[in-house]
């Protein structure tokens with residue numbers, strides 16, 4: 001059985017290589033150009049292929065190839081194909097991958113300040129987010145990332161305001177979180193926040209979330225609608241509570257040695273295209289996050305809009321804001337409050 005399968009596949013292979021030889025006259029210049037790329041760099045991320053971040057990244061990669069006359073070939077590996085976020089964070093540091101988009105909250109396992117934009121209920125809306133992240137708060141965080149010897153692009157990419165989903169019940173009040181088995185990304189801030197709600201958070205990388213929900217290892221999770229939709233989490237969840245509890249974004253990171261291998265003029269082209277694609281993806285994601293409710297409801301997802309004031313009050317009473325203010329320090333906290341209003 002094994003032998004005959006092998007024979008067939010060898011024959012098929014021989015046939016296709018014969019075809020390849022025949023085609024060589026036409027195909028050769030193209031192949032040669034592709035092989036000539038001086039810098040073949042991997043870009044890893046945890047997002048589905050259909051998420052706007054990957055759609056815009058494909059355009060970005062094509063534009064970079066064109067504008068560098070084929071010198072730079074950025075190959076995209078979506079859906080955690082090269083490993084979980086935790087794995088990729090060590091790969092981007094060692095140079096195993098050259099580019100990686102990572103939530104600031106997870107990056108905080110290496111750069112503690114990077115989770116500050118995820119403080120619960122800090123930002124009221126997108127304009128407040130972009131003002132802070134394209135302004136002094138983003139600059140502060142990027143300076144800390146740079147100190148950790150990673151290269152970070154100027155524009156943060158949008159993940160979105162996060163909503164809570166569940167297979168068991170909707171979340172209407174802070175008390176509904178009590179004992180709730182919720183998946184959170186691997187990040188101290190996330191665990192701390194859901195502990196402050198007396199929930200039972202479990203740290204799980206995104207590549208294992210669908211199956212953790214399906215097998216009911218956890219009841220729920222929280223993510224922006226764009227991700228709930230593109231990762232098809234609605235297939236394994238029933239309720240979506242619009243808790244809007246934090247804003248989360250992806251820093252576009254580069255391995256420092258790989259980045260510095262690029263000549264100055266090439267770096268300029270690459271950075272311009274990455275930041276430009278990030279801005280376009282922001283628009284796409286923001287639109288999706290605003291419009292997906294109707295589409296997901298039609299798929300049987302049950303939405304509810306809780307009153308959010310008691311949630312913020314619960315965090316305050318639990319000492320969540322005071323604890324994190326002490327962790328980030330007065331300077332960082334002052335920049336956050338300047339942008340988000342008084343929290344403690």
Ligand code: X2X
Nearest residue numbers: 046103159185205206223
């Ligand atoms: O892991 C998640 O939930 C995700 C996809 O939103 C992040 O990358 C933080």
